[in-house]
Amino acid sequence: MKIALTAKGWDIPAWTENLNKLLPDAEVRLSDDLGDLSEIDYALAWKGDTAFLKDLPNLKAIFSLGAGVEFLTQEPNLPNVPIVRVIGDDLTARMCEYVVLNVLMHHRHSLRSLGLQANRDWNQRPDAAAEDFRVGMLGIGVLGLAAARKLQSLGYRVSGWGRSSKQVEGLATYHGAEGLDEMLAKTDILVSLLPHTPQTEGILNLDLFKKLAKDGPLGGPVIINAGRGKLQVEADIVTAIREGILAGASLDVFEQEPLPEDSPLWDLPNVIITPHIAAVSAPYATTKGIVEQILRNEAGDPMVGIVDRGVGY
Numbered sequence: 001m002k003i004a005l006t007a008k009g010w011d012i013p014a015w016t017e018n019l020n021k022l023l024p025d026a027e028v029r030l031s032d033d034l035g036d037l038s039e040i041d042y043a044l045a046w047k048g049d050t051a052f053l054k055d056l057p058n059l060k061a062i063f064s065l066g067a068g069v070e071f072l073t074q075e076p077n078l079p080n081v082p083i084v085r086v087i088g089d090d091l092t093a094r095m096c097e098y099v100v101l102n103v104l105m106h107h108r109h110s111l112r113s114l115g116l117q118a119n120r121d122w123n124q125r126p127d128a129a130a131e132d133f134r135v136g137m138l139g140i141g142v143l144g145l146a147a148a149r150k151l152q153s154l155g156y157r158v159s160g161w162g163r164s165s166k167q168v169e170g171l172a173t174y175h176g177a178e179g180l181d182e183m184l185a186k187t188d189i190l191v192s193l194l195p196h197t198p199q200t201e202g203i204l205n206l207d208l209f210k211k212l213a214k215d216g217p218l219g220g221p222v223i224i225n226a227g228r229g230k231l232q233v234e235a236d237i238v239t240a241i242r243e244g245i246l247a248g249a250s251l252d253v254f255e256q257e258p259l260p261e262d263s264p265l266w267d268l269p270n271v272i273i274t275p276h277i278a279a280v281s282a283p284y285a286t287t288k289g290i291v292e293q294i295l296r297n298e299a300g301d302p303m304v305g306i307v308d309r310g311v312g313y
């Protein structure tokens with residue numbers, strides 16, 4: 001079996017080493033040295049160099065090395081084979097940590113505490129209880145739902161919004177444009193774990209921010225985006241923070257990555273910036289999951305996490 005690998009900027013030896021360990025009979029070829037293209041059975045890809053995928057005539061499946069797949073669905077002339085995304089406990093746990101951490105950072109005024117410490121200022125101010133917060137989750141797929149459950153276990157009141165109507169035990173769910181407005185009006189902290197598709201692009205904009213609840217414990221709503229940068233209109237976030245429409249934000253993803261040095265987002269008050277590290281794919285856990293899928297496919301069993309190209313995720 002021949003496997004093509006591309007992951008620009010990532011630790012390629014770690015990925016090949018794990019693949020070789022888990023699939024000793026397979027040959028891993030890097031995308032800049034593929035040899036006979038007709039021999040490639042599977043491709044494992046992350047952003048950067050994906051144009052070569054269209055030239056692989058006998059490809060059986062393309063695996064994204066992450067949960068997001070927009071870099072593949074936006075690739076013209078992609079071969080008509082299954083695109084499979086990462087679904088796995090390791091990635092899910094990492095994203096849950098990010099979401100819980102950032103909800104707590106805003107809830108418990110962590111940036112203010114760090115500022116007080118820097119000034120040796122002993123200034124006790126009690127925080128509201130978790131149950132006083134209404135968290136709205138945009139995207140209640142694998143990651144959104146897992147994060148929602150973690151937040152519920154801490155006492156937060158959580159609702160979720162998706163594309164399709166969904167019954168989820170113990171979670172108030174919404175869908176569609178009307179459902180979105182209904183949820184936003186009852187949301188103090190909005191968490192976005194949506195994929196980037198033509199429908200979700202730019203959804204985090206000033207109009208949406210103005211629909212969030214204004215009577216929450218933080219004196220204004222907060223947004224947390226770990227979905228994709230193209231979901232957010234950064235100029236609107238800047239305006240919303242400066243004008244007090246948003247009381248804070250946590251942003252892990254950006255319209256342009258790396259976030260340009262001169263972006264005004266870096267210096268906004270109560271805005272927490274991280275460099276797209278909410279849930280990084282770990283080489284061992286991710287290759288293990290992908291190899292399981294390859295073996296399934298080779299045995300004629302269905303793979304898990306096949307992307308619906310019609311909806312783009």
Ligand code: NDP
Nearest residue numbers: 067068139140141142143162163164195199226227278279
């Ligand atoms: P899933 O496909 O499991 O879930 C996607 C969710 O988004 C579903 O609830 C889906 O609705 C909803 N959705 C999609 N389109 C729309 C729409 N037009 N309107 C309303 N809801 C919509 O994805 P995951 O949970 O696995 O991952 C989500 C995203 O997280 C990834 O696509 C990726 O972009 C991002 N990510 C970011 C990471 C980081 O480090 N920052 C790491 C990993 C992932 P429905 O339930 O109806 O299908």
Ligand code: OXD
Nearest residue numbers: 066067068279280281
């Ligand atoms: C992903 C990511 O999509 O890391 O998995 O962004």
